[in-house]
Amino acid sequence: MIFSPSPILPEVIIIEADLFPDDRGYFMETYHQEKFTGGGIDIGFVQDNQSMSIKGTLRGLHYQIKRPQGKLVRVLYGKIFDVSVDIRRSSPNFGKWFGTILSANKKKAIYIPPNFAHGFCVLTDRAEFFYKCTDFYYPDYERTIRWNDPGLAIKWPIKEPILSEKDATCPLLKDAELPP
Numbered sequence: 001m002i003f004s005p006s007p008i009l010p011e012v013i014i015i016e017a018d019l020f021p022d023d024r025g026y027f028m029e030t031y032h033q034e035k036f037t038g039g040g041i042d043i044g045f046v047q048d049n050q051s052m053s054i055k056g057t058l059r060g061l062h063y064q065i066k067r068p069q070g071k072l073v074r075v076l077y078g079k080i081f082d083v084s085v086d087i088r089r090s091s092p093n094f095g096k097w098f099g100t101i102l103s104a105n106k107k108k109a110i111y112i113p114p115n116f117a118h119g120f121c122v123l124t125d126r127a128e129f130f131y132k133c134t135d136f137y138y139p140d141y142e143r144t145i146r147w148n149d150p151g152l153a154i155k156w157p158i159k160e161p162i163l164s165e166k167d168a169t170c171p172l173l174k175d176a177e178l179p180p
Contacts, residue, residue, distance in 0.1 A: 001032070003039030008098040012084045012116065013041060015072075015109040028107060030074065031132070041111050043070055045132040050076070053122045053129070058161030060119015061085055064141040065179050068114035070134035078127030079103035081157050082110060085117040085145065087178050095173060097154050104128075115179050117145050121158050143177055144170035 006012040020027045029035075036042070053059065060083065063069075073082060082102045086093040101123070102108060112118050114134060147156065147163070149172045170176075 001029070001035050001039060003036075003041070006084075006098045006100070006110075008096055009084060009086055009093055009116070011086075011113045012098050013039065013111040014100070015039070015111060017107060017109070019107060030109065031072070041072075043134050045072065045134055047133040047136050048130070049133065049137075050128065050130045052077075053127055054162070055122050055125050056158055056160075056162045058119065058121040058147050058156070058158065058163055059167065061117035061145040061147060062119065063087060063115070063117040063143055063145075063179070064135070064138060065143050065177055066141045067135045067138050068179055069137070070114045071112045071118055072109060072132040073102070073112065073118070073120075074107070074109040074130050075102045075104050076128040076130050077104050078122065078124035079105075080120040080122055080127050080129065082120045083118070083154055083156075084110070084112045085152060085154075085173075086115075087117050087145070087173070087176075088115045089178060095152060097152055099154065119147060121156055121161055123157060145173050145176050146170050149173050
């Protein structure tokens, strides 16, 4: 496995797994605790989640104000544009974002540490998205930052996404309740 810090937010790590193809298909190790520790991700995971979304769907930018979650994300089917935002007020990278394409074909994963907001939009007819979390989901602690916040100026590859009510009506970063 190759672990590379992202160019804008070095705490966000891009993971490229070794792929072993043959006539039957392929094999790929997606998580190995010792290799992840060696790659700078020394944290345990407690919950796995999977979602399916149709083209044009945008989910995010989500985070938890208490019990923050780190996430190890990958696409099992289709293609998405994935975004991480540093929401740590004390960070020199506060408000900066990193976006990248993740796809089932490329098989890369991204580790997003706790206290970063996360979101993605679907670029293919549908996409299946899988992620491991470092803490449990607590609905009372979940918060969302507006996907099109002009202060963040994220360059989303879609203009009019399909949004949940929660994602359509959430605050801008400057007005959001952030983790301590």
